[in-house]
Amino acid sequence: MKRVVIYSLFMALSFLPAIAGRTATVSVEYIYHIPENMSPTEAREIAFQRAQIQAIADEFGTTVTQTTSVTIDTSNEETTSEFLSIGGSDLKGEWVETIGEPVYEYITDGDALAVRVKAKGRIRELKDFRIPFDVKILRNGIEDSHESDNFLSGDDMFMSFNASAPGYLSIYLIDANRQAFCLLPYSQQENGLFQVKGNKKYLFFHPDYSADIEKMVVDQLTLDTSVERERNKIVVLFSPNKFYKAADSATSADVPRNLGYDDFKKWLVNLKKRDVDLSVTEKSIVICRH
Secondary structure (H helix, E strand, O other), X not given: OEEEEEEOOOOOOOOOOOOEEEEEEEEEEEEEEOOXXXXXXXXXXHHHHHHHHHHHHHHHOEOOXXXXXXXXXXXXXXXXXXXXXXXXXXXXXXXXXXXXXXXXXXXXXXXXXXXXXXXXXXXXXXXXXXXXXXXXXXXXXXXXXXXXXXXXXXXXXXXXXXXXXXXXXXXXXXXXXXXXXXXXXXXXXXXXXXXXXXXXXXXXXXXXXXXXXXXXOOEEEEEEOOOOEEEEEEEEEEEOOOOOOOOOEOOOOOOOOEEEHHHHHHHHHHHHHHOOOOEEEEEEEEEEOO
C-alpha cells in the first residue's frame, strides 16, 4: 500500500448492453458566457462540453426526461440567469471522437465576455439503455454525505461505485499538463484490468474497505495544486465486456502510472469504436489552494 499525491490535477455522467445506431459527422458552434470568477481555461472546457451536448441533441434528440440546471450571476448589480436543460443521461447519442482541434475565440456580448467554440466530431446514436451504475467522488470521508466536487489542497479523495450487473472498470484523471493518470487499476496491479461484481458497492482508494487481495496494492489519493483555483477532470469507464487499460508508464513512485493525453484519447476512441456497451463518465472537480 502506498499514498499517492495527485499534484496540479485536471467527470457529465453517461449512465445507463447498448446497441449502437447510426453515426454522423457533425460541425457545431457554441457560445458560452463566462462568469466573472471563472478562468478562460475552465470556460473553454465548459463551452466544448456544451457544444458536444448540443450537437448530439440536434442530430439524435433527447429523451422525455430532462435535467435542468440554472446558473445565476449577480455581478455588476444585475442578475442574469442561464438555463441548460439537457443532461448527459438524457441524450440519445454520444460523442465518439473529435476531428481536428476545436477552435476558440473570445468575444464580447455587451459588457460580458464570452467564448465561442467551433468543433467537428463523430457522434453515435444509442438505441438501448446501458447498464445502470452509480459513482460518487468523496472528499475526506467514505459516506455518501461526503460527496463533493470541491477540494482543498491536501484533501483525500475516495470514490464509491455500484453497478447493477458485473463488468470491468477503469478510472483516469486528466491534469492541466495534458497527462492522463490511471487511478484504477491500481499502479501495482499487473493484469491491466479491474473486474467488479454486480449489485456490490465498492469504495476505492481506501485500504480498510478493500478486498483482502487488493489491500497491498491500494493507492491512496491526496489532491494538491500550486495555483489558487484549478478545475480538473476525472474519467470513469465501465463495460460488461473485458477491456484493458491504456499502455502507460511509471514516472515517479509518488504518482500513478500515466501517459500523454493525446495517446489516451487515441486509446479511448479505439475502445469506443470496438465496444458499444462502454459507458464513459466525466465529471469536473475544483481544487483550491486555500
